[in-house]
Amino acid sequence: MEFKDVYNHERVTRKFSNRKVNEKLLAKIIKKAQLSPSLLNSQPWRIYMVTGDALSNLKEEVMQKIKEGVDPHEDFATILSLNWDAYPSQSLATVGASQPYFYNNKIELFTQSNDTMFNAQDVAFMTIPRTSPAWSVFDLGIFAQSIMLLALDEGLAVMPAHSMVAYPELVRKYAEIPENELVGMAIGLGYKDNAAEVNDPKYYPARLPFEKIYKLVK
Numbered sequence: 278m279e280f281k282d283v284y285n286h287e288r289v290t291r292k293f294s295n296r297k298v299n300e301k302l303l304a305k306i307i308k309k310a311q312l313s314p315s316l317l318n319s320q321p322w323r324i325y326m327v328t329g330d331a332l333s334n335l336k337e338e339v340m341q342k343i344k345e346g347v348d349p350h351e352d353f354a355t356i357l358s359l360n361w362d363a364y365p366s367q368s369l370a371t372v373g374a375s376q377p378y379f380y381n382n383k384i385e386l387f388t389q390s391n392d393t394m395f396n397a398q399d400v401a402f403m404t405i406p407r408t409s410p411a412w413s414v415f416d417l418g419i420f421a422q423s424i425m426l427l428a429l430d431e432g433l434a435v436m437p438a439h440s441m442v443a444y445p446e447l448v449r450k451y452a453e454i455p456e457n458e459l460v461g462m463a464i465g466l467g468y469k470d471n472a473a474e475v476n477d478p479k480y481y482p483a484r485l486p487f488e489k490i491y492k493l494v495k
């Protein structure tokens with residue numbers, strides 16, 4: 278695909294079809310993403326690609342926690358806490374993920390897709406060592422973006438979601454992640470369910486006016 282087409286495709290998919298991604302293709306994408314830059318080439322990331330029974334069992338146990346009303350407690354929770362500066366808070370309030378669903382009175386589409394892990398058949402769980410500088414979170418973000426662009430280029434759909442790492446102890450159990458690694462983020466990779474309402478472009482959130490985020494200083 279042309280780069281501009283890949284980039285213009287970059288919208289998240291909140292419901293995947295049941296079609297699994299070829300395992301070799303998944304490995305090829307992650308291998309290519311290893312070219313991503315990182316602080317001093319530290320490459321702090323690890324990927325645990327979870328699929329098949331392991332993923333089904335994880336989803337089941339996550340659903341159980343949700344039903345029991347257990348609060349999410351991501352490993353990155355201290356960063357994800359409510360200590361947002363006013364600036365991103367405004368983005369959350371005005372163009373945040375759930376708002377188009379909210380305004381269309383369809384917030385349950387958003388919630389249900391998150392609770393079922395977007396029906397993803399293949400999920401890349403991303404970790405960094407528990408002892409990491411903030412730079413490693415930055416590096417992990419770059420790595421995630423590489424994975425997503427490479428996946429889109431292969432005709433896949435992507436879903437980055439912290440909701441999939443809401444219960445890190447379960448992710449650790451099913452993805453076989455050691456205790457000394459932080460379960461940072463997860464990306465669902467697969468094929469879009471084109472018939473699913475939750476994927477309707479009318480729910481795509483807008484971006485802030487360019488002038489609000491850009492300043493040229495000479």
Ligand SMILES: Cc1cc2nc3c(=O)[nH]c(=O)nc-3n(C[C@H](O)[C@H](O)[C@H](O)COP(=O)(O)O)c2cc1C
Pocket residue numbers: 287288289291373374375391437438439440441462481482
């Ligand atoms: C770090 C990160 C975490 C995210 N977590 C979730 C999530 O838990 N649930 C969800 O539905 N979307 C999640 N998203 C997707 C964003 O809500 C989405 O990218 C944003 O609303 C812009 O929408 P678009 O990518 O379709 O343009 C996450 C995205 C990122 C980068």
